[in-house]
Amino acid sequence: MAALVPLGTAPARAESPPDPVIFVHGRNAGPGVWDAMRADFATAGYPQERLYAWSYDTSRSSNETLAGEFAAYVDGILTRTGAEQADVVTHSLGGLPTRWYLAFGGGTRKVAHWVSLGGPNHGTGLAYLCALWDQGCKDMTPGSYVLSHLNTGDETPGPTRYATWWSSCDEQITPVSSTALDGAENHRAAGCLKHNDLLTDDAVARQVRAFLRASVR
Numbered sequence: 001m002a003a004l005v006p007l008g009t010a011p012a013r014a015e016s017p018p019d020p021v022i023f024v025h026g027r028n029a030g031p032g033v034w035d036a037m038r039a040d041f042a043t044a045g046y047p048q049e050r051l052y053a054w055s056y057d058t059s060r061s062s063n064e065t066l067a068g069e070f071a072a073y074v075d076g077i078l079t080r081t082g083a084e085q086a087d088v089v090t091h092s093l094g095g096l097p098t099r100w101y102l103a104f105g106g107g108t109r110k111v112a113h114w115v116s117l118g119g120p121n122h123g124t125g126l127a128y129l130c131a132l133w134d135q136g137c138k139d140m141t142p143g144s145y146v147l148s149h150l151n152t153g154d155e156t157p158g159p160t161r162y163a164t165w166w167s168s169c170d171e172q173i174t175p176v177s178s179t180a181l182d183g184a185e186n187h188r189a190a191g192c193l194k195h196n197d198l199l200t201d202d203a204v205a206r207q208v209r210a211f212l213r214a215s216v217r
Contacts, residue, residue, distance in 0.1 A: 023038065027136050067098075085109075116163070119179050124142070
C-alpha cells in the first residue's frame with residue numbers, strides 16, 4: 001500500500017546531484033595531485049562518479065591544442081553524467097587552456113563555475129626559465145600570445161562564475177598578484193602556503209566547495 005501524504009504537503013524531493021567537477025593539474029604534474037582534494041570532496045558528500053581529473057601534455061599549446069582537447073573532455077563528461085554543466089577547478093598552468101576554452105571555445109555555456117588555484121593568469125617571471133623549449137612555459141610568460149588575448153577586454157566572460165585563490169608565499173607565481181582576475185571572487189589563502197600547498201590545504205578545499213555550490217550569476 002502506498003504511503004499516504006497529508007493534504008497540502010508536497011512529497012519530499014531527492015536532492016539533485018552536484019554538477020560534475022573536473023580538476024585540471026599544472027605543469028609537469030598529473031591527475032594524482034588532486035587525490036587529497038578529491039577525497040575531501042567525497043567526504044563532504046560528492047559522489048565519486050561526479051569527480052574527474054583531466055590529464056594532458058603540459059608542454060603543448062594552450063590555445064592551439066589543449067583548449068580543444070579540454071572541450072572534448074568536457075563534452076564527454078556531460079554525456080556520461082547527463083549533467084547540463086560542469087565545474088572546473090584548476091591549478092597553476094591548468095588555468096590557461098581552460099580559460100581559453102571559456103573565452104573562445106563556447107565553454108561558458110557548459111561551465112558553471114571555474115576556479116584557479118595559484119594560476120599564472122597574468123604571467124609568471126619564472127616561466128622565462130623554460131620558455132625556449134616548452135610551449136606551456138612560453139604561454140605562461142607575461143605578455144605571451146595566450147595571456148594577451150585572454151586579458152584583453154573581459155577577463156571573466158559569460159555567465160560562468162570565476163574565483164581565484166592565491167598565496168603570498170607562492171614561490172612559482174611571480175608576482176603573486178598575477179592570479180587575481182577582474183570580475184572574479186579573488187581570495188588570499190590563509191597562512192603561508194607554497195604553490196603546491198594550495199592543492200592540499202583543508203581551508204582552501206572547503207572554500208572551493210562552498211563556491212561551487214553557489215548559484216551561477
